[in-house]
Amino acid sequence: MLIVQKMVILSLKGGVKVSNILHLSNLLAHKKISSVELTKQYLSAIRKINPSINAYINITEETAIAQAKKADDLRDTLGGNAPVLLGIPMALKDNLAVRGLNTTCCSKALENFKSTYTATAVQKLFDSGAVLLGKTNMDEFAMGSYTNTGIYGATFNPYDTTKSSGGSSGGSAAAVASKIAAYTLGTDTAGSARQPASFCGVVGYKPTYGTVSRYGAIALASSFDQISPIANSVKDCAIIYDTIKGFDINDMTTIKQIYAPCLDKIDGNVKNVKIGIVNELFENCSKDITDSLHQAIEMYRKLGAEIVDVKVPHIEFALPVYYILGCAEISSNFGRYDGIRYGYKTTKPYKDVDDFIAKTRSESFGDDVKRRIMLGIYFLSQNNFNEYFLKAIQLRNELVSDFDEAFKQCDLILSPTTPTTATSFDYNPENVVDKYKADICVVMTNVCGLPAVSIPCGKDKLGLPIGMQLMGAKNSDCKVLNAAFAFETNSDLKLDPGLGGVTYDI
Amino acid sequence: MTYNLVCGLETHVELSTKTKIFCSCPTAFGSEPNTNICPKCLGEPGTLPLVNMATFVYAIKAGLALNCQINKEVSFDRKNYTYPDLPKAYQTTQFVQPICTNGYIKLDSGKKIRINRIHLEEDAGKLVHSGGNTYIDCNRGAVPLIEIVTEPDISSIEEAREYLEKLQLNLRHVQVSDCKMEEGSLRCDVNLSVNRPGEPLGVRSEIKNMNSLSFMEKAMAYEYERHVSAIKNNEPLIQETRRFNESDGSTSAMRDKVDANDYRYFHDPDSPYIIIDDNFIDDIAKTMPMLPEKIKETYLEMGISEQDANLIIKYKKVADYFSLAIKTGDPKILSTYMLGEIFRSLETESQKESFDILVPYTELAELSNLQKEGKINAQMAKKTLAEMLKSGKSWKEYISKSDMEGIDESTLISMCKNAINENPTAVNDFKGGKEKALKALIGAVMRQSRGKANAVQAEQIILDLIK
Numbered sequence: 010m011l012i013v014q015k016m017v018i019l020s021l022k023g024g025v026k027v028s029n030i031l032h033l034s035n036l037l038a039h040k041k042i043s044s045v046e047l048t049k050q051y052l053s054a055i056r057k058i059n060p061s062i063n064a065y066i067n068i069t070e071e072t073a074i075a076q077a078k079k080a081d082d083l084r085d086t087l088g089g090n091a092p093v094l095l096g097i098p099m100a101l102k103d104n105l106a107v108r109g110l111n112t113t114c115c116s117k118a119l120e121n122f123k124s125t126y127t128a129t130a131v132q133k134l135f136d137s138g139a140v141l142l143g144k145t146n147m148d149e150f151a152m153g154s155y156t157n158t159g160i161y162g163a164t165f166n167p168y169d170t171t172k173s174s175g176g177s178s179g180g181s182a183a184a185v186a187s188k189i190a191a192y193t194l195g196t197d198t199a200g201s202a203r204q205p206a207s208f209c210g211v212v213g214y215k216p217t218y219g220t221v222s223r224y225g226a227i228a229l230a231s232s233f234d235q236i237s238p239i240a241n242s243v244k245d246c247a248i249i250y251d252t253i254k255g256f257d258i259n260d261m262t263t264i265k266q267i268y269a270p271c272l273d274k275i276d277g278n279v280k281n282v283k284i285g286i287v288n289e290l291f292e293n294c295s296k297d298i299t300d301s302l303h304q305a306i307e308m309y310r311k312l313g314a315e316i317v318d319v320k321v322p323h324i325e326f327a328l329p330v331y332y333i334l335g336c337a338e339i340s341s342n343f344g345r346y347d348g349i350r351y352g353y354k355t356t357k358p359y360k361d362v363d364d365f366i367a368k369t370r371s372e373s374f375g376d377d378v379k380r381r382i383m384l385g386i387y388f389l390s391q392n393n394f395n396e397y398f399l400k401a402i403q404l405r406n407e408l409v410s411d412f413d414e415a416f417k418q419c420d421l422i423l424s425p426t427t428p429t430t431a432t433s434f435d436y437n438p439e440n441v442v443d444k445y446k447a448d449i450c451v452v453m454t455n456v457c458g459l460p461a462v463s464i465p466c467g468k469d470k471l472g473l474p475i476g477m478q479l480m481g482a483k484n485s486d487c488k489v490l491n492a493a494f495a496f497e498t499n500s501d502l503k504l505d506p507g508l509g510g511v512t513y514d515i
Numbered sequence: 516m517t518y519n520l521v522c523g524l525e526t527h528v529e530l531s532t533k534t535k536i537f538c539s540c541p542t543a544f545g546s547e548p549n550t551n552i553c554p555k556c557l558g559e560p561g562t563l564p565l566v567n568m569a570t571f572v573y574a575i576k577a578g579l580a581l582n583c584q585i586n587k588e589v590s591f592d593r594k595n596y597t598y599p600d601l602p603k604a605y606q607t608t609q610f611v612q613p614i615c616t617n618g619y620i621k622l623d624s625g626k627k628i629r630i631n632r633i634h635l636e637e638d639a640g641k642l643v644h645s646g647g648n649t650y651i652d653c654n655r656g657a658v659p660l661i662e663i664v665t666e667p668d669i670s671s672i673e674e675a676r677e678y679l680e681k682l683q684l685n686l687r688h689v690q691v692s693d694c695k696m697e698e699g700s701l702r703c704d705v706n707l708s709v710n711r712p713g714e715p716l717g718v719r720s721e722i723k724n725m726n727s728l729s730f731m732e733k734a735m736a737y738e739y740e741r742h743v744s745a746i747k748n749n750e751p752l753i754q755e756t757r758r759f760n761e762s763d764g765s766t767s768a769m770r771d772k773v774d775a776n777d778y779r780y781f782h783d784p785d786s787p788y789i790i791i792d793d794n795f796i797d798d799i800a801k802t803m804p805m806l807p808e809k810i811k812e813t814y815l816e817m818g819i820s821e822q823d824a825n826l827i828i829k830y831k832k833v834a835d836y837f838s839l840a841i842k843t844g845d846p847k848i849l850s851t852y853m854l855g856e857i858f859r860s861l862e863t864e865s866q867k868e869s870f871d872i873l874v875p876y877t878e879l880a881e882l883s884n885l886q887k888e889g890k891i892n893a894q895m896a897k898k899t900l901a902e903m904l905k906s907g908k909s910w911k912e913y914i915s916k917s918d919m920e921g922i923d924e925s926t927l928i929s930m931c932k933n934a935i936n937e938n939p940t941a942v943n944d945f946k947g948g949k950e951k952a953l954k955a956l957i958g959a960v961m962r963q964s965r966g967k968a969n970a971v972q973a974e975q976i977i978l979d980l981i982k
Contacts, residue, residue, distance in 0.1 A: 106561045119560065126554050128561060227560040232784035260563050261787050338784055341595050344604025345558050349651070362599055362649075389595075389779035398781060 026505070026512035028188045030245040034093045036513060037084065044084070044096030048077035048140050050511050051098040055142065055189045058508045061170055064184040066103060066161040067111060068143040073098060076140040083138060093248050095138030100190040102181045103144040104151055105131055105236070106225040114227055115159025116149045118346045118353050118373035128225020129260065130194065130236045130253040137252050142190055146180030150343075151201055151229045152377045153177050154447060157434055166208060167506035168473050172431040175205030181239050182209040188510020192240040192249055198229045199331050200426075200451025202237035203463035207426035207476020210465045210504040212493070213239045214246040217484050218458030219264040221250070222257030228342045230335035231262075233455040243464060243494040247271040250486065264484075271487040277495040280313035284492070285419030289324050290450050294428045301467030301475045302425055305496060309423070312495055319415045319422065326404045327453045328445060333388050333401035340385025343378070346370065409457050416482040421492050424450045426463040426476030450478055460486040462493045465504055474504055518743045521716060522675055522707045522735065523667040526682060527660050528692045529638065529700040530573040536637050536659035537564035537607065544698055548643070548652040556657040558603035563785045566591075570659040571791070573691045574614045574635050575799050577661055580685040580806060581630055583618030585796050589635075591783040596776055599651055600640035608636035608662075610780045614791075620681050621808070628678045629666040636660050661691075667706065667716075672735045676728055679703065684807050687831045693868075696726050703731060709742035717742060718752040722759055722766055734759040738766050810834055817846040823854055832870035844880030845887040848896075852879060856900045873907030874900070882910050891918065895966050922968055927960075930968065931976045934959035942981060953977065 036042050052070055059065050080096030087095070101107065104114045106124035113119045127135070135141075148158040156179025157163035164179040166172040167187040174183040178195025182205035185193055195202035197215040206213025215237045226236050238249035251270045257263045286306070291299060306316055348354040348369035355368035374382070388397040415422065428447055454461040459480055466477035477496070481489035535542055538555035555562045571589075578585050592610035613634035619627040640656040642649055663682065669675050683694040683701065694701040703725040708717040720738055725731040738757070745752050757766040805813075807828045814824040827850065828834045840849050857874075861867045879900075886896045891914060899913045906912070922930070934956050935942055944952035953974065960973040 104561075112560065114560075122560070124561070125559060126562075224563050225561045228785075230784075259565060260785075261566060262563075262785065337779075337781060341593050341605055341779070341781070344595060344597055345560070345602060347597065347599075347604065349599050350557070350602060351559075363597075366597060386779065389781055391777050391779075394779075 026514055027241065028191055028510065028512045029242045030093060030097055030191055030240065030248055031242070032513060033097050033191055034095070037096050038089075038091065044077040044080040044098075044140060045074065047096065047511070048073050048098050048142070051142055051189060051191075054510050058187050058189050058510060061508070062165045062167055062174070062183050062187060063162055064145055064164050064174070064180040064187065064189065065100065065143045066113070066115065066146045066159075066180065069110065069141050072110070073140050073142050076135075076138075080138045080140060092137040092252075094134060094252060096140060097138075097191045098140040098142045099134070100142045100145050100181065100184050100193045101131060102147050102151075102178050102193065102195045104147060104196055104227040104229075105144075105194060106227065107131055107141065110144070112144075112227060113160075114150045115147050115161055116373065116375070116378070117160050118150075118348075118370075119351075120160065120353060122351055124225070126225065128236075129222035129257045131225060133253045133255075134194075134249075145178070145184055145190075145193060145195075148177035148179070148377070149375045150227070150378055151177040151196055151198060152339075152381060154200075154204060154444060155432070155434060156180060156205065158375050158377050163434060166431045166473075167508055168210065169431065169471065172433055172473065173208065175208030175427075175431065177201040177205075178213070178237070178239065179205045179208075182206050182211055182213065185209070185211045185239050185241055187506055187508045188241075188512055191511075192238060192245055194249070194253075195237050195239050196226055196229070197235050197237040197455065198233045199335065199455050200448050202239055203426050203451050203461060203476070203478060204448070206239050207463045207465075207474065207478075208431040210474030210476075210506075211239055211241055212243055212246050212462065212464050212497075213237060214243075214250065214462040214490065215454060215460065216250055216254065216486055217264075217460045218455075219262050220254045220268070220484070220486065222253075222255070222260040222263050224257055224259040228338075230338040231342060232338060233331065233335055235455070243462070243490055243497050244272060244275060246462065247275055247487075247490050250490075266484075269487075271490055274487040275491045275494045277491065277498050279309060279492050279495040282314045282421065282488075282492060283419040284309055284314050284316050285319035285415060285422040286316060287319055287321050287324065287415075287422060287424060289321070290424035294425050295430070295469070297467070297469035298425050298428070298430070298475050301469075302423070302477060305466045305477050306423065308496060308499060309492075312499065314492075317419050319418045321408070321411045321415055321453070323404060323407045323411050324453070327408060327456050328449060330401045330404045330408065330456055331448075331452045332384070332445065333397050334405065336381045336385035337389045337398055338385070339381045340383075340389060343374075343382050346373065348373070405456055408453065412453075412457050412459060412482070420481070420485070420488060422480045424478045424480070426450055426478040430469045430471070430473040430475055454480050457483075459483055460489045462489050464493045464497055465502060466496065466500070467502060468504070517712060518709050518739075518746065519712055520670055520672075520707065520709055520735075520739050521667050522669040522705060523665045524663075524669065524675065524678065525665075525704040525706070526663045526679070527638075527702045527704075528577070528663065528686060528694060530570055530659040530661060531690070531692050531700075532567060532569045532573055532659055534567055534569070535657040536567050536570045536635065537657050539565070539567070540657070542658045544700070546654055548650070548654060551654045552656070556602075557653060564591075564607060564783070566786060566789070567659065570635055571614065571789070572799055573659070574633060574661050575791075575796060576689045576803065577663075577686055577691045578615030578618065578633055579800060579803055580689045580691070581615075581618040581620060581633070581663070581682070583615035583630060583633060585615055585791065586612060587791050588612055588788060589614050589791060590788045591635075591786040592780050593783045595779045598639070599649075600642050600653070600656070602640070602653065602656065606637060606639065607783055607786070609634035611782070612788075620678055620685070622674060622677050622681070626668075626674070628668045628674070631664045631666050633661050633663050636662060667708075672732050672739075675705070675735060676732060679728060679731070684829065687868075688804060688807050688834075690831070696728065699726060702726055705731060705735060705738075707735060707738050707742070709739060709746060711746070717746070719754050720752075720766070721756045723756055723769065725759065730759055730761065733764045734766055737764055741766070807834070810838065813838075814846070814850075817841065819846055819850045823850045826854055826858075830867045830870060833867060836870065836872075836876050840876040840880045840883075842880070843877070844883035848883040848886050849879065851893075852883065852896075852900055856897060856904060860904045872904060874903045878903065878909055885910070885914070889969065892966065892969060894961075894970075898966075918967060922964055924972075927964075927968060927973060928976055930960050930963045931956075931973060931980060933963065935977065935980055945981065
């Protein structure tokens with residue numbers, strides 16, 4: 010099946026080098042370049058740039074060339090009816106299943122594991138003619154904020170390779186930022202797409218929970234996980250979202266509703282849009298970030314938006330709620346990695362099957378995975394269930410009501426994505442709770458299933474990108490993306506890590 | 516001193532849906548190992564469950580057949596434990612919001628065994644031990660089950676057996692499951708405790724995985740004696756899970772692990788809350804066949820004995836056939852056919868269950884009417900039916916017009932006279948007090964009439980003539 014989307018006329022400013030989907034799609038449509046040529050350019054850029062950032066952990070050259078050839082043939086047949094994504098090279102976080110390819114989650118537990126089916130969202134991209142360049146680096150099983158806990162090592166920030174790319178979708182964000190993929194899919198369980206997007210100066214967008222099928226995204230915390238596009242522009246994210254969203258029989262948590270395309274609704278008009286500010290989310294931010302955010306707020310005001318203060322009374326519970334419920338779900342989801350049918354198996358002698366499973370799991374999981382599994386078992390155990398799990402469920406409901414209330418006062422909520430710009434690798438286990446605290450701005454939307462986008466809104470003194478987040482009510486994805494586009498199209502921010510990836514003049 | 520037995524049963528019943536509960540693999544029993552499997556029922560990373568709504572229809576049918584309340588909001592929970600035959604390391608079940616609650620089964624004594632709940636869940640795979648190795652067969656993984664949990668209302672082994680038989684009967688009638696204990700499609704856990712009258716309940720044992728009625732009876736008897744003797748001797752009993760040992764009929768404690776397990780139940784975030792609306796239940800209720808209890812009542816009203824009625828309703832297809840035949844035939848005569856020639860031709864239980872016979876119910880009804888009208892006697896009907904069951908041909912092939920003409924009274928009297936004249940010894944014996952000799956005389960009449968004579972009439976005539 011082929012998903013057809015209409016071409017869109019470009020309205021980008023001249024004089025910049027870009028690698029946006031819309032632009033590349035135009036080049037392909039006008040036969041300025043073939044998909045095979047474009048794909049080869051990307052592959053060669055990957056060979057050149059990837060060693061310094063380690064964004065890719067698996068380059069699927071054969072698949073890419075084959076898909077690109079097919080895309081070129083298809084374009085000849087379809088002509089003007091070709092989907093926007095036809096022939097455009099992209100990459101996938103390594104927790105997304107593609108039939109016949111390794112899906113490692115960057116864990117020893119799945120080091121040689123091959124998926125036997127393809128994730129729904131990925132299949133939809135393939136059906137639209139996407140070209141898969143490879144799989145990108147991540148924290149082990151997406152647990153982490155710095156893309157440094159996986160077996161393939163850290164992904165380095167394209168703007169400063171002594172700094173982290175963020176995580177857990179750090180590979181996906183760094184690949185887009187350094188222009189070695191036109192776009193990528195990451196996953197976002199507690200900011201795992203938006204935070205690295207913010208660190209790497211790209212757009213990371215977490216859709217409303219239930220609008221994109223999770224089938225084939227290897228579960229971390231099921232009621233928080235969401236496949237999330239990462240791209241160089243807001244419209245690119247809208248195109249990807251429009252392609253991958255929809256009810257899926259294979260994911261019963263997807264919403265049965267009519268899914269109108271978002272791209273058509275993006276015009277950058279924010280007149281009379283009420284943008285809410287939650288003061289707590291600006292606490293603990295660096296001055297560069299606060300300044301940059303205030304400039305953004307000013308711009309929205311100038312564009313006709315109204316800025317209002319809103320309250321989220323239970324905001325302090327968002328992180329504990331996520332860590333209790335998230336770990337509980339993790340402890341259950343991760344029981345299957347027992348080494349019996351697939352994955353890593355212990356090489357040490359064992360007494361019986363229980364001993365085999367215990368040794369296998371001890372050897373295959375990293376510390377963060379073990380920590381969360383143990384916490385989850387603790388929160389769910391009979392003696393603690395009421396005290397932790399049940400309370401967290403109640404507080405999650407309170408937070409949902411808080412946001413329902415807040416979105417009666419405003420259309421969107423604006424905040425920083427992260428309290429700091431890209432940090433250095435100083436992983437310090439004694440400081441685990443502080444590390445977790447950095448997720449405060451991003452975690453709420455996962456707790457409540459809301460859409461949120463992170464877009465670059467400035468640079469700090471070191472030239473590192475600053476991210477701004479816009480959150481919306483459930484199913485207000487198009488509104489969120491439109492407001493982000495309003496900023497993007499009116500801002501004169503220029504970001505480029507200067508690594509020489511694939512770009513084209515407009 | 517008497518000791519009370521207090522027992523509740525947890526029965527797992529495999530639903531006979533064509534496909535599994537969380538994927539579309541077939542549920543067929545006896546396939547080659549690991550052929551009815553897919554990424555979903557193998558719990559491959561990234562897969563999610565796909566609820567088979569047919570399992571809801573089946574569970575609701577079971578609920579209606581067992582007088583349950585059908586709940587409007589239903590959800591699934593995860594029961595977490597690690598075992599090699601459970602690839603997801605959790606069983607998806609209904610812990611908080613089961614599909615049915617508050618039902619009962621009425622025993623013949625009138626006593627109700629209350630059913631606390633029926634919940635839907637998935638089965639696990641199977642470990643196969645062979646040649647010192649252990650293999651995993653995942654065919655059974657995610658086959659739909661209902662678990663039917665009673666209150667501790669059962670107070671004897673006989674009641675436990677009757678409850679289970681009635682459960683099987685009802686579930687087979689509404690075609691929810693074949694309930695074959697020998698194939699594992701019905702398995703039962705027994706919860707049992709013993710106390711002295713007037714004293715608080717005793718310590719409970721749970722005996723796992725009974726796969727036949729007689730094993731269950733033996734296990735209960737053994738466990739009852741064990742508890743009684745412990746109480747008599749003031750020995751402590753501990754709450755534990757036990758297994759039944761088929762070899763010597765004893766029970767023994769299972770590894771402590773099962774008891775110590777904390778299943779960490781919580782709502783399955785991958786499956787939705789399901790709202791069941793009244794129309795859905797009404798539509799199912801409309802398709803429900805008459806339940807065995809009701810069918811039995813109608814049989815009793817027609818003059819069929821309770822014993823015969825019980826034997827007929829025991830098998831769904833037999834009861835269906837019989838209920839059709841009695842619409843146009845004679846119920847009492849038909850029941851003798853069913854329990855006589857027809858059951859004799861179906862030797863095993865499973866033959867009776869599948870009930871593949873060559874005689875259409877209309878033929879059987881006609882035959883019963885011929886007998887009722889006196890056109891043929893029971894003897895001839897029996898002989899004819901035996902032939903029909905073998906050949907599948909109509910009774911018309913075996914009974915001619917002249918066979919049905921019967922014998923008028925004067926012919927019968929002359930036949931009786933002949934019999935008396937030709938058998939003087941028998942006559943003398945009878946007169947000498949040998950009652951049996953009369954049979955020989957009647958037999959002679961039957962031979963003369965080639966089976967057409969009415970034996971009761973002939974007996975009366977002979978008696979009149981001899982006296």
